[in-house]
Amino acid sequence: MDCLIHPTYFPNIVHFAAMITSKSVCLEVWDNYQKQSYRNRTEIYGANGKIALTVPVSYSQKNRQLYKNVKIANEDNWQLQHLKSLQSAYSMSPFFEFYIDDLMPLFETKFDFILDLNLRCFEILQDSLQLELNVSESTVFEKDAINKLDFRCLVKRNYKASNLELYTQVFTDKHGFIPNLSILDLLFNEGPNAELYLTRQSINLC
Secondary structure, three states: OOEEEOOOOOOEHHHHHHHHOOOOEEEOOOOEOOOOEHHHEEEEEEOOEEEEEEOOEEOOOOOOOEHHHOEEOOOOOHHHHHHHHHHHHHOOOOOHHHHHHHHOHHHHOOOOEHHHHHHHHHHHHHHHHOOOOOEEEOOOOOOOOOOOEEOHHHHEOOOOOOOOOOOOOOOHHHHOOOOOOEHHHHHHHHHHHHHHHHHOOOOOOO
């Protein structure tokens, strides 16, 4: 069945697991922006545990803004900071060197809007994972998804991913397995096996 889902910054594993098991994917681009979500945030596994990487945005809660209209606050050199964090966290992972060049345009190109960054991020990741997804973008906002599986709740940071299979992470010996991190964690650690891993996961609807 088709699914409706938010494009996010380096989406977490349940995002891709939901998409890969759907007939087609509709990316929600007509919603109002909400803070405290994965729209501008991803989580990776560093030497001291979970690390949040947040893209700074110019946004006021007082005035509602469409997600597509929210600008990135490019005054801070956030791209270089995020790249250094990834290098520190995953340089020793089995597939880091294999994939990092594919990701470099995301750190070398200036993006004005968070949605544009996230859409480009999704395109690059889809190529890296070699996924053949039937993807479209929403044309209107639907409060209740019509004829689609509604996975928009996955954008919330309080969503609890349960029953994800374990895989080997760089710092598993130090901090144990941390589930549902950025898809980058799976990509850098599992490489070509990432797709098979994703197809085995079961994701709860909203």
